[in-house]
Amino acid sequence: MVFTKLITCSGPVNIAVIKYWGKRNEELILPSNSSLSATLNQKELKTVTSVMASESFSEDRIWLNKREEVITNPRLQIVLKAIRERYKQRKGCHDPLLNCKLHICSQNNFPTAAGLASSASGYATLVFAMGKLFDIPVGELSQIARLGSGSACRSMFGGWVKWEMGEAEDGRDCKAVQTHDECHWPDIRLLVLVVSDTPKETSSTSGMASTVKTSELFQHRVNHVVTKRLGLIEEAITQQNFPVFAQITMQESNQFHAVCLDTYPPIFYMNDVSKSIVDLVTQYNAFSREIKAAYTFDAGPNAVIYTLKESVAEITSLLLHFFPPSTQEGFLKGFSFQIDSDQGKLEALKAKVNVPRKVDALRYILLTSVGDGPRVLSEQEHLLSPVSGLPK
Template identity: 45%
Template sequence: MTIYQASVTAPVNIATLKYWGKRDKDLNLPTNSSISVTLSQNDLRTLTTASCSSDFKEDKLWLNGKNENLQTPRTQACLKDLRKLRFELEESNSNLPKISNLNLHIVSENNFPTAAGLASSAAGFAALISSIAKLYKLPQDMSELSKIARKGSGSACRSLFGGFVAWEMGNLENGEDSKAIEIASINHWPSLKAIILVVSDDKKDTPSTSGMQLTVKTSDLFNYRIKEVVPKRFEEMKKSILNKDFPKFAELTMKDSNQFHSVCLDSYPPIFYLNDTSKKIIKLIEKINSDQKEPIAAYTFDAGPNAVIYYDEKDEDTILSEIYKYFGDVDGWNDKKYKFEQNQKINGVSKVILTSIGGGPKQVEESLINDQGLPK
C-alpha cells in the first residue's frame, strides 16, 4: 500500500477584536474585520496527519479518536479548493504523482477541550488546511490558504499565522479579499503572555454559528458596533500593537470583549456565554488594574465562559500572585507558587493554562496514522 502523508501542528488564536456575524454564510464572510493573538503551541495545539492512497475507499476523518463527519458543506468546500489547486499543479508538471483525486484519511488530535470556547475549530481547520497543503505540496502563501481555511471556520484563517493577526473582512462578494494577514510577528512583542482560566470544558449551549445568525437578525446594538465602533477600533488596536502600548491594547481588548457580550445579550432571545465565575474574574482583573493605577492585565472572553488574560512578562508576578489567591488550588500552575487564600477562593475554574504568544502552523515528523492508513 502506497500512502502519501504529511503532519502539521496548528495553534489556537484568541481574538482581541472580535469577529461576530456573517454577511455570507456559505463563504463565511464576516460583517467586520478582526484582530487576534496566536498562542504558543507548547500549550494549545491541534496535530493533524493528512494522508491519501489509491487503497482508501472514501474520505474519512478521525478527531480525538472518534470518527467524524467529513461530508459537511464547510469541510467539503475546503477539500474542493485544495484538490483543485493540487490538480492544477499536476496539470502543469507531468512528473508529479496524480494524487488530487485520491481519497483522504485525516487524523486529528487536540491537546485541549474541544468546543468549549477555546477556539478548537480555529486550530482544527488551520491544521487540516495546512496538512493537506503540505501533502499536496502547494505553494505556501498563508494569506491565500487563509481564504480556504476561512470557509471551514472563520477564525481558522487567523491561525495560519503566528504573532498578531488581522482578518480583513474584504468587500468583494466572492470573498477573494477576505483573508488573514500578519500585523506583527512573534518576535515583535515576545514578552506578551497569557493565563487562561478554564471555567468550563463542557460544550457550549449556543454554538457560535447559530449565535451569530441570531445576533445579526435581532440585535440593534450589533449594527452600531460593526458600522461605528469596529472600523475605528481596528486601526487603534493595530497601532497599539505596533507601538507595544500595553495599557491602550488592554483597554481596547477589554472594551471589545464587553461589547461583544453586550450584543449577544441584546440578541432576542438573549445569548449568555459568560457565567457568574466569568463575572467574578472580570471584577478581579479590574481590581488588579485599579490597584496599579493603569491596565497591566487585559481579560477577553470568546463565545464561552473561559477567561483569557493577557499581560506583559514584566508584570507577571504582580498579576499571577493576585490570581493565585483565588485559584491557587487549581491544576496548571506548573512550578509557580504564591500565597493561596482559601477564604477568597472563587469556585468554577477547573484548570489554569499558562501560555505565551506563539508561532503559526509547522510541519512535524510525528504521524497519527499507521501503515494501513488508520489512526494509530
C-alpha cells in the same frame, strides 16, 4: 505499486482582541468586520493533524480526538473540495493524488467546542497539512481555511494577525495577514483560565446568525466602532503600549458579549465565574493605579488574561487566592517557575479586592505566550500508521 503520501502538521490557537462576530455572507464566510488576534504558543495549545492519501483507501475518513466522525460535515466537504480543485487546475485530471481517498486524524491538547478556538486551530492545521500534501501555495491557504471556520484564517500565521474583511462579493480580498511577528512584543503573556471544558450550548455559527438578524447594537458596532478600535489597537501593538492595548481589549470583549445579550433570544456565553474574573481584573487594575491586566472572553465562559511578563506571578497569586483548587496537582500548566509574589502587596490586594472566593471554580490555569504559525512535524509524530492508514 500503490501510491501513498502522508504528512503531519501542528497548528495554533488564536485569541482575538478585536472580535469577529457576524457574517455578511454565510456561504463564503465573509465577516461583517475585520478582526485581529494573537497566535498562541503551540507548546501549550495546539492541534495535531495527520493527512494520508492512498489509492488503497475506499473512502474518505476522519478521526477527531480518537473518535471516528462522519466526514459529511458541509464545511469540511467545502475545504476538501477547494483543495482538490486547486490541485486539479494545476496538475490536470490524471495525477495519481487525485485518485486517492484521504484519511484524516486530528487531536487537540485542549478542550474542544468550549470557547477556546478549537475550530480555528483545527481547520487551520487541516488546511496547512493538505496544502503541504497537495502542494498548494501558502498564499492561498488562509482563504481556504476561512471556508471551514472563519477565524481559522488567522491561525495560518504566527504573531499578531489581522483578518481583512475585504470588499469583493466573491471574497477574493477577504484574507488574513500578519501585522507583527511572534518576536515583536516578547514580554506579552497570556493566562488561559479554563472555567468549563464542556461544549457551549449555543454554537458560534448559530449565535452569529441570530445576532445579525436581531441585534441593533450589532449594526452600530459594525458601522461605528470596530474600524476605529482596530486602528488604535494596531498602533498600540506597534508601540508596545500595554495600557491602551489592554483597555481596547476589554472594551471589545464587553461589547461582544453586550451584542450577544442584545440578540433575541439573548445568548449567554459568560457565567458567574466569568463575571467574577472581570471583577477581579477590574479591581486589580484600580488598586495598581494602572492597567496591568486585560480580560477577554470569546464565545464561552473561559477567560484569557493578557498581561506583561513582570505581572504574571502577582496576578496568578491573586487568582490562586480567589479561585483556589482543591488540589494543586496539574492546576498550573505552562509555568516553569515558582509563583513568588510580594507578600505585603498581595495581602493588601486581598483586602481590597471584593470578590467572593470560589473553590474549584477553575479547572486549571495555563500560562502561554505569542507563538508561531503551523508547522510540519516529523515522521515520528504521525497520528496515522503509514502501513494501515488507521490511527495509531
